[in-house]
Amino acid sequence: xxxxxxxxxxxxxxxxxxxxxxxxxxxxxxxxxxxxxxxxxxxxxxxxxxxxxxxxxxxxxxxxxxxxxxxxxxxxxxxxxxxxxxxxxxxxxxxxxxxxxxxxxxxxxxxxxxxxxxxxxxxxxxxxxxxxxxxxxxxxxxxxxxxxxxxxxxxxxxxxxxxxxxxxxxxxxxxxxxxxxxxxxxxxxxxxxxxxxxxxxxxxxxxxxxxxxxxxxxxxxxxxxxxxxxxxxxxxxxxxxxxxxxxxxxxxxxxxxxxxxxxxxxxxxxxx
Ligand SMILES: C[S@@+](CC[C@H](N)C(=O)[O-])C[C@H]1O[C@@H](n2cnc3c(N)ncnc32)[C@H](O)[C@@H]1O
Ligand SMILES: [Zn+2]
Numbered sequence: 162x163x164x165x166x167x168x169x170x171x172x173x174x175x176x177x178x179x180x181x182x183x184x185x186x187x188x189x190x191x192x193x194x195x196x197x198x199x200x201x202x203x204x205x206x207x208x209x210x211x212x213x214x215x216x217x218x219x220x221x222x223x224x225x226x227x228x229x230x231x232x233x234x235x236x237x238x239x240x241x242x243x244x245x246x247x248x249x250x251x252x253x254x255x256x257x258x259x260x261x262x263x264x265x266x267x268x269x270x271x272x273x274x275x276x277x278x279x280x281x282x283x284x285x286x287x288x289x290x291x292x293x294x295x296x297x298x299x300x301x302x303x304x305x306x307x308x309x310x311x312x313x314x315x316x317x318x319x320x321x322x323x324x325x326x327x328x329x330x331x332x333x334x335x336x337x338x339x340x341x342x343x344x345x346x347x348x349x350x351x352x353x354x355x356x357x358x359x360x361x362x363x364x365x366x367x368x369x370x371x372x373x374x375x376x377x378x379x380x381x382x383x384x385x386x387x388x389x390x391x392x393x394x395x396x397x398x399x400x401x402x403x404x405x406x407x408x409x410x411x412x413x414x415x416x417x418x419x420x421x422x423x424x425x426x427x428x429x430x431x432x433x
Pocket of ligand 2: 173185188
């Protein structure tokens with residue numbers, strides 16, 4: 162098994178045993194019952210509960226577990242299998258509850274290793290409960306607890322981007338896969354709620370230090386069949402907190418919804 166995580170206190174490699182991770186300087190990090198390890202140093206913890214709060218995490222878990230986004234899960238898994246070298250190490254940076262991570266780690270050959278990092282403890286805990294093959298840690302994408310040039314494929318699915326950290330941990334010419342919503346993703350949900358809906362802004366694909374290789378589109382019109390699922394989906398979106406009482410009322414009246422989902426899977430390769 163590849164040892165990859167670094168000690169957040171001294172930066173030495175952490176060696177995993179059944180119940181904990183320990184470095185040569187004897188800094189210990191217990192595994193939670195579910196199996197994840199908290200490597201977020203107190204210095205970098207700027208909020209009591211950083212990242213998505215438990216309510217957002219559970220809403221997303223409940224929505225995703227109904228497989229409304231299965232088409233994206235499958236398309237992403239296919240892309241990872243295409244670009245992952247044999248016996249490689251994959252890192253899902255900002256992995257949430259591991260909906261995509263688990264599918265991919267199940268599909269990869271045994272010789273590959275998977276790591277998932279999220280700043281939310283609730284997310285790492287739910288991910289680790291459901292997936293015993295991936296090693297999950299609480300940590301930040303802005304200061305990954307991973308050494309230089311250790312990762313063969315890094316993915317970032319609707320999670321914060323940190324180019325300097327991603328380039329630092331990726332091996333030379335390794336792949337980076339980023340998933341973003343397309344301009345018209347969830348358009349019918351927006352038109353049902355807002356007087357003046359806006360498209361998502363899809364920015365320029367160029368990223369410093371990476372060569373852009375390929376774009377894969379994953380689109381599907383889905384029927385969301387219960388008000389609870391509609392609420393959970395809305396909670397997952399960035400606009401959940403920018404909605405007035407009047408707009409929220411419209412949302413609460415929706416019993417079911419046909420909505421277009423549209424994602425872009427962007428493949429990059431580290432330049433050197
Ligand atoms: C929109 S969710 C996507 C989660 C997952 N990739 C998915 O698609 O199901 C964004 C995730 O990024 C996490 N996050 C936010 N800031 C972070 C940071 N600085 N480092 C690591 N994760 C972070 C949140 O806790 C949340 O789980
Ligand atoms: Zn240490």
